[in-house]
Amino acid sequence: MADSTSSMPVGTTGAGGGNVLRITGLNTGLDIDAMVKKMLTADQTKVDNAKQQQQLIQWKQEAYQSIIKDVKDLQSAYFDVTNSSNYLLSSGNYNNMTATSSDATLASAKASTTAVPGTYKIQVNKLAQSATITGGTISSQVQVTSKNPESSFNSSDWQGKDISFDIGGSKYTITLDDTTFSDLNDVVSNINKKIGLDSNLNGKVSASFISINNGDSDVSTGDYIKFNSLTSTNIKIVNDTTEDSNGEIHKTSVSKLSSLYNKSIINTSLNTKLTDLGTGLDENIVLNLKYNGTSKSINLNNTNGTATVSDLVAAIKNATGGAVTGKFDDMTGKFILQTTATGSISNLSIEGESDNGTSGTNLLNSLNMSVTSAQGSDAVVNITQPGSSTSTTLTESSNNFTVNGVSYSITGTTTADSPVNISVTQDTSKVHDLITNFIDKYNNLVGEIQDKLSEKKDYDYSPLTDSQKSSMSDTDITNWENKAKEGILSNDDNLEQLLNDLTSAFTTPVVDSSGKSVSTLYFGSIGSNSIGIDTSNDYSQGGKLSITDDQKFTDALTNHADDIMKLFTTTSDSTDPAAKFNQSGIFQRINDIVNSNVGIIGTTLNSGTLTKYANLQDDYSVSGGSGTGTLPDQIYTQQLLINTLTDRMNDDQTKYYNQFTQLETAMEQLNAQQSTLSMYLS
Known part of the structure; x- marks a missing residue:
């Protein structure tokens, strides 16, 4: 093994390495570099020992970090709530029952451990409904046909008829083709064709066809025609006898559009300003609601006139804690209020003004709503359990309910001859x-x-010094250090x-x-x-x-x-x-x-016992020793010791060379005296 006292270079001649270039021994003939190196043996040993101790601490830190990683791997695999399929603390993962629906679009289910295996038949007669108040259309659209009550489309209502528009005070009329239209969608296509042919209307207004099917019990179910403004200019559908500049009288001859006469065409959305829907809304708006026995005043400050339909929706949700929600339906053009809770126990009413001025009334008028009330309704289902030939009728306030260990979620109605089968297996x-x-x-x-x-620790193997490594191959160094690391956590x-x-x-x-x-x-x-x-x-x-x-x-x-x-x-x-x-x-x-x-999970530096001990440095003092004894603290303290010992060795090295310099000077003087004496004697 190489000499362990030479891992720190000392000041020597140019051939010897080091930070200082010295030419020594010219007068004495002594190998001063070698002598100084020997004299520094004790100092070098102290430095090497300190470095070896620091290396052992660093290896211990690495071993700790490896174990911490494996502990975290176990943690993330089985104790991470976001990894639901492997989360050992989730009760759902211990449930040995599964439920499969024959039509999940109508009814689905989850089975608990108390459920009986077998096939359950569920017939959904009625879904639970929230208490809902629906206003009239506030966008430029009109319902033409409905399915309840039954009304049919008549081509004669449209063929050859006029539709007149007022754009910025100028009136323009289109005349639909005098032909038989197959349906309202066909009418809308013809309206858009005629608008496209008129340069005064093209790019400023268009029509859309909307068909809504919410079930036969919903009066909004049917076909709609909607007019869209494509410009910031005020556009209206008119029906008057005013002459234009050419002396022509314009009058819309389509009676189906009478509800839109003289109303500005507004593309209402959640981003529409409330002031665009009506007057008297540029103030603090107050809307009084009562739901499930609780009265609330919805306040929306709109003194600057910038509040939108979306702001109103947010104000309703915040004031009621989410118990009542508002929404604007783009398809029907109507504003809707409804309770979050469903069933006959839920109720909702729009109350009249108290001492809040007229802002509430103005808002209702703009939303095409009025003071009214509504009540929710219950779900009605028939369930036939495994082994039974008869069903049981249940009335539930929610569309999500649990019966005999099976949690049902119903989303649509079924017929008596086509129930949904729920298969529960273990x-x-x-x-x-x-x-x-x-x-x-x-x-x-x-x-x-x-x-x-x-x-077990083999004390014959200690961390290598720099001098020792210099005389070994990389393979030998790796093998040696692997042996030296053994027992580091014993x-x-x-x-x-x-x-x-x-x-x-x-x-x-x-x-x-x-x-x-x-x-x-x-x-x-x-x-x-x-x-x-x-x-x-x-x-x-x-x-x-x-x-x-x-x-x-x-x-x-x-x-x-x-x-x-x-x-x-x-x-x-x-x-x-x-x-x-x-x-x-x-x-x-x-x-x-x-x-x-x-x-x-998700933390790196924390107060966990292993993590703190391996990774957290508390000691940043100049002298060391003020931390909590973590491995980073120990590494830091050891580095301070290495620095101190290295400085001390450098000081000793300088001292020794100074002493030898004095000897060289004395020898030079002696040699000079001898030379002079010899010259006189000769």
Whole structure:
């Protein structure tokens, strides 16, 4: 092995390296560089020892960081709430029942552990409705035909008829073709064709066809025609006898458009200013509502005139806490108020003015609404359970409800001869695989930590000095350092505590606040109520898990899913750490232990025991020793020592060379005297 005292270069001649160029030994004939190097042996040894100690700490930090990474891998795989399919704390992952719908567009379901396997038939007679108040059309559109009451399209209402527009005071008329139109969509196409042929109208106005089908019970169901303004200029559909500049009288001869006469064509949307819908709205607007027994005043400050329909929607939601919502329907051109709650227990009313002036009335007029009230309605369904030939009629206030362990979500009505079939089946393979995969990953982590704790240290292998590395190959250096790293975490207190806590999480009974077991099942392999999973009795295994009786484990998942959930996922609200641990489910304990050691998911620098010890530097003092003893603190303190020892060695080196310089000077003087004496004697 190379000399360990030469890893720090000293000031020598140019051939010797170093920071100072010295020419020594000319008068004495001494190898001063070699002598100084030998004299610095003690100093160099101290520096090398300090560096070796720092290297050991850095290796320990790297070993810690590797374990932290693997702990976080386990954490992200099984304790990340966003990873729902593998989240061990989700009760849904222990549910061995699945429900499949024959038509999920009408009805879907989820089955809990208490559901009976089999086929359920559900007939949806009526959906639950919220209390809804719908205003009249506030955009430039009109309903032409409806399905309730029944009305048909008549081509004669349109063929050959005139439609007159007022644009900025000038009036222009189009005449539809005198032909038979097949439907309203055909009429709209002809209107747009005629507008396109008129240079005064082209690019300024257009028509759209809208067909709405909300069910036969909805009076808004039917066909609409909507006029759209394509310019900022005020445009109206007119029906008067005023002569234009050419002496012509313009009059719209389509009676179906009479509700739009002399109204400005506005493309109403959520971004439309309220002041564009009506007058008297450039002030503090107050709308009084009453819903489900609660009265609220909706206040919207519009003194600057910039508030929009969207601002009104937000004000309604905020004032009622979301219990009432407002919306504008682009298709019908109507503003709608409705309760979030459904069923006959929900009600909503627009109340009259109190002492708030006329702003509420002005708003209602602009929205084409009035003081009125509405009540919600219940859902009515018939459900036939497995093994039964008769159905049971249920009245529910919501479209989402649970009956006998099956949670239904209905979105459409069905007929008596076409019910939706909900098939409920039992399957334990998912949860079995989930826990089995967790055990494998958990055992790998425990095995890694246990190996590090029991690894023996070979004291014949210490970190290499720079001088030692200079005489070795890269392969030899790597092999040597691998041996030197062995046992770096042997009997580490933090890791010992982590393993003990993890083992206790499984072996400590899960109880409630009174000390009684929360589940009829218990962790272990002995006894009829054990789940067939146990920890290893071999201390060298570090408490690894194994499924000792797969049949017993499968039976527990199949027949006692609720008890499995309680055993693994029970949470505690106790503030006492010991009580919280005892009252928490096994996987809840594991989650808490992992969080306390490496921090919650998504954090890097945190107060977790392992993370803080490996990564957090508290000590930034000039002299060191003021931190909490973390590995970064130790590395920092050791670096301060290295700097001090290096400075001291440099000072000694300078001192030694100065002394030898004095010797050289004395020898030079002696040589000069001898030369002079010799000259006189000769």
